[in-house]
Amino acid sequence: MARPRLPAAKAEVSGAAIINAGRFADRKAPKGLRPLGEPYARMTDAQKVAWEEYRAELPWLNASHRVLLRLACVWTAKMDEDGEINTSASQVLSAILSKLGATPVDETKVNHSDGDEGEPEDRFFGRPN
Numbered sequence: 001m002a003r004p005r006l007p008a009a010k011a012e013v014s015g016a017a018i019i020n021a022g023r024f025a026d027r028k029a030p031k032g033l034r035p036l037g038e039p040y041a042r043m044t045d046a047q048k049v050a051w052e053e054y055r056a057e058l059p060w061l062n063a064s065h066r067v068l069l070r071l072a073c074v075w076t077a078k079m080d081e082d083g084e085i086n087t088s089a090s091q092v093l094s095a096i097l098s099k100l101g102a103t104p105v106d107e108t109k110v111n112h113s114d115g116d117e118g119e120p121e122d123r124f125f126g127r128p129n
Contacts, residue, residue: 034063046077
């Protein structure tokens with residue numbers, strides 16, 4: 001089975017668009033994407049907390065991910081409330097997170113800079129040592 005395509009926004013965040021520039025050169029991101037937005041009004045407080053956590057941890061999410069993210073929030077809140085989750089429920093949550101690009105394997109592909117490295121081009125255009 002072929003590997004699923006990496007969304008352009010996720011490729012930017014993860015650095016894949018830089019590492020494999022040719023692979024992403026002709027790829028066009030959908031235009032007119034709306035931001036993720038606020039949680040659904042009928043979500044519980046625990047689900048809204050999960051929404052904000054996912055929004056902070058997954059910056060590539062947008063409005064087209066809202067329904068899947070809502071499902072992830074429902075299962076996450078249920079897991080937090082019950083203190084445990086059965087095997088089938090954990091598989092469902094894992095599948096949803098995988099579709100959102102939020103599995104531990106995906107996390108290792110995302111470039112988490114700590115902010116004090118400066119701009120990448122500084123090493124080329126900065127002052128010599």
